[in-house]
Structures are given as structure tokens and as C-alpha cells.
Amino acid sequence: MAEAVLERQEAREMEHTERTRNRRVFTPRVDIYETDDSVVMMVDMPGVSEEGVDIILEKNILTISGYTDDSRPENMSLAYREYRVGDYERTFALSEEVDRQGIEASMKNGVLKLVLPKAEEMKARRIEVKATG
Amino acid sequence: MLWQNNGRRSFWREFDRLQREMNRIVNDFVPGTLGSFPPINIWADEESVLVMAELPGVEAEELDVSIVGDSVTLSGERRTEQADDGDVRYHRQERWQGNFSRTMQLPFRIDAENVEANFRHGVLEVRLPRAAEDRPKKISVSTA
Numbered sequence: 001m002a003e004a005v006l007e008r009q010e011a012r013e014m015e016h017t018e019r020t021r022n023r024r025v026f027t028p029r030v031d032i033y034e035t036d037d038s039v040v041m042m043v044d045m046p047g048v049s050e051e052g053v054d055i056i057l058e059k060n061i062l063t064i065s066g067y068t069d070d071s072r073p074e075n076m077s078l079a080y081r082e083y084r085v086g087d088y089e090r091t092f093a094l095s096e097e098v099d100r101q102g103i104e105a106s107m108k109n110g111v112l113k114l115v116l117p118k119a120e121e122m123k124a125r126r127i128e129v130k131a132t133g
Numbered sequence: 134m135l136w137q138n139n140g141r142r143s144f145w146r147e148f149d150r151l152q153r154e155m156n157r158i159v160n161d162f163v164p165g166t167l168g169s170f171p172p173i174n175i176w177a178d179e180e181s182v183l184v185m186a187e188l189p190g191v192e193a194e195e196l197d198v199s200i201v202g203d204s205v206t207l208s209g210e211r212r213t214e215q216a217d218d219g220d221v222r223y224h225r226q227e228r229w230q231g232n233f234s235r236t237m238q239l240p241f242r243i244d245a246e247n248v249e250a251n252f253r254h255g256v257l258e259v260r261l262p263r264a265a266e267d268r269p270k271k272i273s274v275s276t277a
Contacts (some may be wrong), residue, residue: 001184019192023150029208029227029228029229030225030227030228031213031223031225031226031227031228032223032224032225033221033222033223033224033226034221034222034223034224035220035221035222036220039224042190042213042214044189044190044228044255045189045255046187046188046189046254046255046256047187047255047256048254048256063199064197072176073176073183075178076176076177077177077178077185078174078176078178079175079176079177079182080173080174080175081174081175082169082172082173082174083173083174109188109189109190109191109192109252109254109255110187110188110189110190110254110255110256111189111190111255113214126261
């Protein structure tokens with residue numbers, strides 16, 4: 001049943017760790033897709049600059065954190081709100097097939113793009129199916 | 134629509150009405166539902182309104198901000214990047230994509246010439262000053 005070369009699950013947050021910053025934390029939406037060579041993650045973190053992203057890979061746990069400024073307009077009142085501002089965090093468990101040295105990250109317009117190349121020996125080989133009979 | 138401009142209270146009443154209307158139209162705020170992207174926050178004072186919207190992944194050139202009278206419309210298209218090489222197999226797809234257009238009605242008419250918009254890290258900030266002719270005018274009362 002292993003169609004996906006790489007399995008990915010979210011690591012469960014440790015309930016008792018607290019963050020030092022007293023900010024709301026959101027789980028950013030992600031798209032994850034796989035090509036022949038790599039797995040690509042696109043993470044929506046509006047308001048986060050390049051310097052505000054932390055990507056930590058420890059053993060096989062990948063933690064993505066995004067920090068935003070707490071800047072509010074001066075002398076204005078919030079009249080209508082649909083979204084709250086805060087930091088972002090999301091954690092993934094990577095499988096061993098990822099070539100850790102080759103992970104690339106870039107940030108543009110509030111979207112983090114992570115390219116996780118597959119280790120050479122794990123790249124999908126296309127297997128031809130011959131019709132028999 | 135007639136409403137008295139007699140101080141701060143009526144000002145906020147207008148925004149309450151706006152919020153109730155919005156809540157009626159977009160009952161369950163699920164991003165991806167028609168009419169709910171991008172999420173918008175509005176800050177205001179007596180002289181201007183600041184509209185902020187979260188638009189990660191949208192290019193500034195594909196974003197359209199237009200003003201007519203007392204309403205502002207944000208529209209454009211959000212496309213998610215995709216690899217062109219070979220097959221692409223999605224494991225997760227949570228980010229909304231497509232064409233969007235949202236119109237917000239503001240409590241006063243806008244001086245369109247002096248609107249400033251800036252787009253940084255996927256967050257759009259549009260500063261809309263109140264039109265001069267829409268400002269309350271003090272009428273002096275003479276004693277007979």
C-alpha cells in the first residue's frame with residue numbers, strides 16, 4: 001500500500017512546551033506535492049519576511065516557524081476583523097528518503113517554498129507495464 | 134442612507150452594520166468559499182480607513198485595487214506554483230487558488246486621488262483618506 005515514496009505525518013505537538021513569546025500561533029496552510037526528483041512544500045505565512053522564518057530539522061522532525069511583527073496602525077481602531085495576526089508553526093516527520101543536505105528554502109510574498117530532494121537511490125524508476133497475452 | 138454624523142458613536146454604528154451584513158453574506162468563514170478570499174481587516178479613524186488583506190503568493194501586478202465612491206474592491210488571481218517537469222502528485226492541497234473579488238463598503242466616500250497601497254510579505258495595506266466633501270462640517274449656531 002506504499003504508493004507514496006515518502007510518507008509524511010504531522011508530529012503531535014508536545015502539549016507542555018510553552019513558547020517564550022506570548023503570541024497567538026497559527027497552523028499555516030500547506031500544499032505538498034511530489035515530483036520525480038523531490039518533494040515540494042509551499043507554506044502560506046503572510047506577514048513573515050525571510051528573516052522571520054526558522055526551519056529546523058532535528059533527526060527526522062522538520063519544524064517550520066514564522067514570526068510576524070506586532071505592528072498595529074497608530075491612533076486607529078480596529079473596526080472590522082476577519083483574521084487575527086500571529087506567528088505560525090507546523091511540524092512534519094520526514095522519511096529517510098530525503099536528502100537532507102540538499103534542502104532549499106525560499107520566501108516570496110509571504111509564501112515559504114521548501115524543496116526536499118529525494119536521495120538518489122530513492123528516485124522513482126518508471127517501470128513499464130507490458131501487456132501479456 | 135441617512136445617518137447622523139454626531140460623533141464617534143454613529144461612526145462605529147456604521148461599522149457594526151457592515152459587520153452584520155458581512156456575517157449574513159459569509160456565514161461560515163471557510164477560506165475557499167466564494168467571496169471570502171482574501172481575509173480582510175479594517176482599521177479606521179475619523180479621517181481615513183486602512184484596509185488590510187492577507188494575500189500570500191499573489192503577485193503585486195496581479196492585484197487590482199479599485200475605488201468607486203465609498204466602496205473599495207480588491208480583485209485578482211491567486212495561482213499556486215507548480216513544477217512543470219514530469220508528473221506532480223499532490224500529498225496535501227490546503228491552499229486556496231483561483232480568481233477573487235471582494236468589495237467592501239466604507240462609511241464615507243474616499244478621496245481616490247490620495248489612496249496609497251502597499252504590498253509586503255503577502256499582506257496588502259490600502260490607506261484610504263476620506264473625501265473632503267464627505268467630512269462633517271461644523272455649523273455655527275447663532276443666537277437670535
